[in-house]
Amino acid sequence: MxxxxxxxxxxxxxxxxxxxxxxxxxxxxxxxxxxxxxxxxxxxxxxxxxxxxxxxxxxxxxxxxxxxxxxxxxxFRNTIDIEPSEFSTTKVDDNLLTKILEIVESKLTDETLNVQFIASECGLSQANLNKKLKALTGKSTAAFIRSIRLKRAAKLLSTGRYSVSDVTYEVGFTDLKYFRNSFKEEFLVSPSDFKRNNTDEDSES
Missing domain, CATH: 3.40.50.2300 (Response regulator)
Structure with a gap:
Protein backbone atom coordinates (compact mmCIF):
# COMPACT_ATOMS: atom_id res chain seq x y z
CA MET A 1 0.00 0.00 0.00
CA PHE A 76 -0.28 10.51 -37.22
CA ARG A 77 2.57 11.11 -39.66
CA ASN A 78 0.80 9.11 -42.38
CA THR A 79 -2.76 10.39 -41.86
CA ILE A 80 -4.10 13.50 -43.58
CA ASP A 81 -7.56 13.61 -41.99
CA ILE A 82 -6.83 13.75 -38.27
CA GLU A 83 -9.37 12.33 -35.82
CA PRO A 84 -8.13 13.11 -32.26
CA SER A 85 -9.70 10.01 -30.69
CA GLU A 86 -7.48 7.82 -32.87
CA PHE A 87 -4.31 9.24 -31.31
CA SER A 88 -5.32 9.56 -27.66
CA THR A 89 -5.97 6.98 -24.97
CA THR A 90 -7.88 9.17 -22.51
CA LYS A 91 -10.80 11.58 -22.76
CA VAL A 92 -8.54 14.32 -21.39
CA ASP A 93 -6.08 13.87 -24.26
CA ASP A 94 -8.90 13.56 -26.80
CA ASN A 95 -10.38 16.88 -25.65
CA LEU A 96 -6.99 18.59 -25.69
CA LEU A 97 -6.09 17.41 -29.19
CA THR A 98 -9.52 18.46 -30.42
CA LYS A 99 -9.04 21.94 -28.96
CA ILE A 100 -5.55 22.33 -30.43
CA LEU A 101 -6.76 21.26 -33.86
CA GLU A 102 -9.65 23.72 -33.67
CA ILE A 103 -7.22 26.53 -32.78
CA VAL A 104 -4.86 25.71 -35.64
CA GLU A 105 -7.69 25.27 -38.15
CA SER A 106 -9.31 28.56 -37.12
CA LYS A 107 -6.03 30.43 -37.63
CA LEU A 108 -4.75 28.50 -40.61
CA THR A 109 -4.04 31.60 -42.69
CA ASP A 110 -2.40 33.43 -39.77
CA GLU A 111 1.36 33.01 -40.18
CA THR A 112 1.90 34.50 -36.70
CA LEU A 113 0.22 31.55 -34.94
CA ASN A 114 2.77 30.26 -32.45
CA VAL A 115 3.38 27.87 -29.57
CA GLN A 116 2.87 30.54 -26.92
CA PHE A 117 -0.64 31.35 -28.15
CA ILE A 118 -1.76 27.71 -28.26
CA ALA A 119 -0.29 26.95 -24.84
CA SER A 120 -2.09 29.96 -23.37
CA GLU A 121 -5.39 28.96 -24.97
CA CYS A 122 -5.04 25.43 -23.58
CA GLY A 123 -3.99 26.53 -20.10
CA LEU A 124 -0.65 24.72 -20.30
CA SER A 125 2.94 25.83 -20.10
CA GLN A 126 4.81 25.72 -23.40
CA ALA A 127 7.07 23.00 -22.00
CA ASN A 128 4.18 20.77 -20.91
CA LEU A 129 2.30 21.29 -24.17
CA ASN A 130 5.43 20.31 -26.06
CA LYS A 131 5.86 17.14 -23.97
CA LYS A 132 2.20 16.27 -24.43
CA LEU A 133 2.20 16.60 -28.22
CA LYS A 134 5.56 14.86 -28.48
CA ALA A 135 4.15 11.88 -26.58
CA LEU A 136 0.88 11.72 -28.53
CA THR A 137 2.04 12.56 -32.06
CA GLY A 138 5.82 12.36 -32.01
CA LYS A 139 6.05 16.06 -32.90
CA SER A 140 6.93 19.20 -30.99
CA THR A 141 4.25 21.88 -30.85
CA ALA A 142 5.88 23.93 -33.61
CA ALA A 143 6.26 20.84 -35.80
CA PHE A 144 2.65 19.87 -35.03
CA ILE A 145 1.38 23.26 -36.22
CA ARG A 146 3.39 22.95 -39.42
CA SER A 147 2.21 19.39 -39.97
CA ILE A 148 -1.47 20.35 -39.64
CA ARG A 149 -0.94 23.20 -42.12
CA LEU A 150 0.67 20.77 -44.57
CA LYS A 151 -2.04 18.14 -44.14
CA ARG A 152 -4.61 20.82 -44.89
CA ALA A 153 -2.58 21.83 -47.94
CA ALA A 154 -2.61 18.22 -49.13
CA LYS A 155 -6.41 18.10 -48.83
CA LEU A 156 -6.76 21.32 -50.83
CA LEU A 157 -4.36 20.15 -53.53
CA SER A 158 -6.20 16.84 -53.89
CA THR A 159 -9.37 18.69 -54.90
CA GLY A 160 -7.60 19.88 -58.05
CA ARG A 161 -9.14 23.33 -57.69
CA TYR A 162 -6.15 25.20 -56.27
CA SER A 163 -2.68 26.00 -57.54
CA VAL A 164 0.35 25.29 -55.37
CA SER A 165 0.83 29.03 -54.96
CA ASP A 166 -2.76 29.56 -53.81
CA VAL A 167 -2.54 26.72 -51.31
CA THR A 168 0.74 28.04 -49.91
CA TYR A 169 -0.89 31.23 -48.63
CA GLU A 170 -4.19 29.53 -47.81
CA VAL A 171 -2.51 27.44 -45.11
CA GLY A 172 -0.39 30.20 -43.59
CA PHE A 173 2.94 29.94 -45.40
CA THR A 174 4.42 33.15 -46.79
CA ASP A 175 7.38 31.68 -48.67
CA LEU A 176 6.61 29.42 -51.64
CA LYS A 177 10.05 27.79 -51.66
CA TYR A 178 9.84 27.03 -47.93
CA PHE A 179 6.36 25.58 -48.42
CA ARG A 180 7.55 23.31 -51.22
CA ASN A 181 10.51 22.08 -49.18
CA SER A 182 8.34 21.54 -46.09
CA PHE A 183 5.69 19.70 -48.10
CA LYS A 184 8.27 17.38 -49.65
CA GLU A 185 9.79 16.71 -46.24
CA GLU A 186 6.35 15.82 -44.85
CA PHE A 187 5.01 13.71 -47.74
CA LEU A 188 8.21 12.73 -49.60
CA VAL A 189 6.83 14.23 -52.80
CA SER A 190 6.60 17.76 -54.18
CA PRO A 191 3.23 19.55 -53.90
CA SER A 192 2.93 19.59 -57.70
CA ASP A 193 3.47 15.84 -57.95
CA PHE A 194 1.12 15.24 -55.02
CA LYS A 195 -1.60 17.23 -56.76
CA ARG A 196 -1.06 15.37 -60.01
CA ASN A 197 -1.05 11.93 -58.35
CA ASN A 198 -3.94 12.48 -55.93
CA THR A 199 -6.47 14.62 -57.77
CA ASP A 200 -9.73 12.82 -58.41
CA GLU A 201 -10.79 13.25 -62.04
CA ASP A 202 -14.36 13.95 -60.91
CA SER A 203 -13.18 16.81 -58.70
CA GLU A 204 -11.49 18.50 -61.66
CA SER A 205 -14.66 18.66 -63.72
Missing part, protein backbone atom coordinates in the same frame (compact mmCIF):
# COMPACT_ATOMS: atom_id res chain seq x y z
CA UNK A 2 1.36 3.41 -0.95
CA UNK A 3 1.27 6.36 1.46
CA UNK A 4 -1.58 8.92 1.10
CA UNK A 5 -3.27 7.21 -1.87
CA UNK A 6 -3.55 3.72 -3.31
CA UNK A 7 -2.74 2.67 -6.86
CA UNK A 8 -6.29 3.25 -8.08
CA UNK A 9 -6.32 6.80 -6.73
CA UNK A 10 -2.90 7.52 -8.24
CA UNK A 11 -4.02 6.14 -11.61
CA UNK A 12 -7.12 8.34 -11.55
CA UNK A 13 -5.06 11.39 -10.57
CA UNK A 14 -2.66 10.84 -13.47
CA UNK A 15 -5.30 10.08 -16.09
CA UNK A 16 -7.42 13.12 -15.23
CA UNK A 17 -4.52 15.60 -15.13
CA UNK A 18 -4.00 17.23 -18.53
CA UNK A 19 -0.27 17.57 -17.84
CA UNK A 20 0.11 13.84 -17.09
CA UNK A 21 -2.75 11.96 -18.76
CA UNK A 22 -0.62 10.76 -21.70
CA UNK A 23 1.72 8.84 -19.36
CA UNK A 24 1.08 5.06 -19.46
CA UNK A 25 0.09 3.58 -16.10
CA UNK A 26 0.80 -0.03 -15.12
CA UNK A 27 -0.95 -1.15 -11.95
CA UNK A 28 1.27 -3.63 -10.11
CA UNK A 29 -0.99 -4.99 -7.39
CA UNK A 30 -1.95 -7.83 -5.08
CA UNK A 31 -5.64 -7.12 -5.73
CA UNK A 32 -6.51 -9.95 -8.09
CA UNK A 33 -10.31 -9.95 -8.23
CA UNK A 34 -12.08 -9.28 -11.53
CA UNK A 35 -13.86 -6.32 -9.93
CA UNK A 36 -10.52 -4.70 -9.13
CA UNK A 37 -9.25 -5.34 -12.65
CA UNK A 38 -12.35 -3.71 -14.10
CA UNK A 39 -11.91 -0.78 -11.73
CA UNK A 40 -8.27 -0.35 -12.71
CA UNK A 41 -8.95 -0.36 -16.44
CA UNK A 42 -11.98 1.91 -16.04
CA UNK A 43 -9.72 4.45 -14.34
CA UNK A 44 -7.42 4.41 -17.36
CA UNK A 45 -4.74 1.88 -16.44
CA UNK A 46 -2.86 0.68 -19.51
CA UNK A 47 -1.97 -2.65 -17.91
CA UNK A 48 -2.95 -4.56 -14.77
CA UNK A 49 -0.24 -6.84 -13.38
CA UNK A 50 -0.92 -9.13 -10.44
CA UNK A 51 1.59 -9.98 -7.71
CA UNK A 52 3.57 -12.14 -7.68
CA UNK A 53 4.55 -11.28 -11.23
CA UNK A 54 6.94 -12.63 -13.83
CA UNK A 55 9.55 -10.00 -14.69
CA UNK A 56 9.78 -11.11 -18.31
CA UNK A 57 6.01 -10.83 -18.72
CA UNK A 58 6.10 -7.34 -17.22
CA UNK A 59 8.90 -6.31 -19.60
CA UNK A 60 6.91 -7.67 -22.54
CA UNK A 61 3.86 -5.64 -21.50
CA UNK A 62 5.96 -2.48 -21.20
CA UNK A 63 7.53 -3.11 -24.60
CA UNK A 64 4.06 -3.48 -26.10
CA UNK A 65 2.92 -0.18 -24.58
CA UNK A 66 5.95 1.58 -26.05
CA UNK A 67 5.47 -0.04 -29.48
CA UNK A 68 1.78 0.86 -29.54
CA UNK A 69 2.58 4.50 -28.76
CA UNK A 70 5.13 4.56 -31.59
CA UNK A 71 2.56 3.05 -33.95
CA UNK A 72 0.12 5.85 -33.08
CA UNK A 73 2.83 8.43 -33.75
CA UNK A 74 3.58 6.79 -37.09
CA UNK A 75 -0.12 6.78 -37.92
Missing amino acids: MPKMDGFELCKAIKTDVDLSHIPVVLLTAKTSDDNKVKGYSLGANAYVEKPFNLEVLKAQLDTLIKNRKLLQEK
